[in-house]
Amino acid sequence: METRIIDYPFPQDAAHGHAWGGKFLQLLRDGDELLLFAPKASFRYHTRLLAHYLEETGVSHRWRNERELEFAETVLQVRGGGRFWLDEEAGTLLLWDRSEAYGRFEEAGRGERLAAAGHRWSGYRLRIA
Numbered sequence: 001m002e003t004r005i006i007d008y009p010f011p012q013d014a015a016h017g018h019a020w021g022g023k024f025l026q027l028l029r030d031g032d033e034l035l036l037f038a039p040k041a042s043f044r045y046h047t048r049l050l051a052h053y054l055e056e057t058g059v060s061h062r063w064r065n066e067r068e069l070e071f072a073e074t075v076l077q078v079r080g081g082g083r084f085w086l087d088e089e090a091g092t093l094l095l096w097d098r099s100e101a102y103g104r105f106e107e108a109g110r111g112e113r114l115a116a117a118g119h120r121w122s123g124y125r126l127r128i129a
Helices: 046-057 110-116
Strands: 003-007 019-029 032-039 061-065 068-071 076-087 092-096 125-128
Touching: 003 110, 019 046, 032 046, 032 076, 046 061, 046 068, 046 076, 110 125
Parallel strands: 003 032, 092 125
Antiparallel strands: 019 032, 019 076, 061 068, 076 092
């Protein structure tokens, strides 16, 4: 299983400096893991973050109500989510909490998969709370 990190940009605001946080989702698609990271200001709910990803990738979906999302893709599974805090200057990534819609992310092997992702955060120290 390969892990790929997709980080949606933080709004360009000098106030955030090099540390910022938000929500993240853990997905499985075609046997690979995807970790989507985005600022909370951009996506208040995990379902909104998922909807953005589905729109970007052309996956058909619809809203059952204002907080529940359905999608037709059978090779995509949402495995969980949580919140994160990233400190780029310190080189640390903190993951914690759980998604109300999708539950807690899978912790097992998280550090190894992050290191192998080949993303600019791959060398960061990971903490899970």
